[in-house]
Amino acid sequence: MQGTQTASGTVKKALCVLDQAASFGRPVRFNELLENSPYPKGTLYRMLQTLRSEGMLSYDETSQTYSLGIRLVRLAHTAWTQSSLAPVARPFLDTLSKSIGETIHLAQLDNAQVLYVDKRNAERPVEMFSQAGKVGPAYCTGVGKAMLAFLPEKELQQALAQQSFHRFTPQTLASTDVLRDELVNIRKRGYAFDREEHEPGIICVAIPILTRTERVIGAISVTSTTSRTSLDQLEGLAPEMRQAADAIADAAEHWSFPVQQKTKETLES
Template sequence: MAAPDGTVGKAMDVLERVASYGGPVRFADLLSEGGYPKATLYRLLQVLVNQRLLTIDRATGKYELGVRLVRLAHQAWSQASLAPLARPHLEHLAQVTGQAVHLAQLDGGQVLYLDKLNPAQPVEMFSAIGRVGPAYCTGVGKAMLAFLPGEALESALSQQSFHRFTPATLDRAGLLAEHEAIRREGVAWDRQEHEPGITCLAAPVLSDAGRVLGAVSITSAGGGEALLAAHTGIVKDTAGAIARDAAAWRFPEQSKLNVAE
């Protein structure tokens, strides 16, 4: 499945299977599910356990994801994503609009949520961070896709399933038809295309070179499209502010030079 990339690729594939299983898995389940011959699968699992990417419960013989992943993710989140530096801007956006705010990046053709603020129920947090969603029918997803250069867009589109979640969900053609407008307006709408009753307004976070870094959105549960439309300005401003901070962050590039030697 996908690009095996040698042993490492296979190991990651197995890891992914365990993850998508959603709970403790036995050896036999993974074996039947396809892919790898017994001995191979066995060794791959052993390596993954050794690396603490998986855990095995000696008693039941079931495999689970290892918490080492949580540690790595913490580092990824805090040093490689927009999240930490976007946080203050998101808080401002949430406060001004009073709506739920999302920050997302593209990952393998999907939208991956890196932060979420919900003025209504302040403590939820992590349950949302790391979650993924479809790119073709969410505000953040559409905002990012519309600004992707040809090749990258093609690659991203090839990974979309275009499942029809609601009557308003777009297909490939419909999605592409919107791109020009999104680029012109600088914002993307999700008008109940993913979940009935849920409307989002999103803006892309673009680097000065025009590269897509991520996207922010505000969400309304009541469906009030006009309500969100009134905030178009601040949504775009927030995305812009994040982009500016991101650029400023890169340039000084704290000198790692004089560390060695």
């Protein structure tokens, strides 16, 4: 048992270091990592060397910087294929994109945050935060709120406890109580809005993707700008979006979704 706990702690530290390195979005020096690391200098250095030897990080001798390794690319591709809704949803997103001509997003919940797993650009692309592979907040994005609204109460409580409620714009829903009221309305009408809550000028309508048992497996959104459309116009697309979401859910019915494995330790605790 002691060996298992030690191994678990080591893996957790390694993942923390990887997350930290990835958060910079560029090659990063050791001192930059150390500045915000929860680990002592020696521990951090050993973690970095182990990750290098396993191909999870690469090191540039000239610039003396660390960057994510090619092994992670292979793992990410496999995860995208096996655990992401994207391959299942691809043909339906393509059809919806051709019909609507605006930006389409496909997202899933990841530890109470939004993980964008696929995207179709508009005929006239708009610069915005969301890109496939990026993680965003759930409480102030259309796809995030659409998924939160249909979670079982226990899961919703856990997800809400993990929201930061940082106010990105004057329209951001910045408290649990306000968000809960919004989620009730979303559940009633069946879709969510982003009213410039995450980025100024960016609006969207979002539809949850639900299985036949009403389990949330993702969400899709149509996103545009206040300079070329309105929420009323986007809302008019909801029926077509619902058809696409239902088609994705049907296609995913026999997809093997990632589930939390009940380990021996979990069962014994």
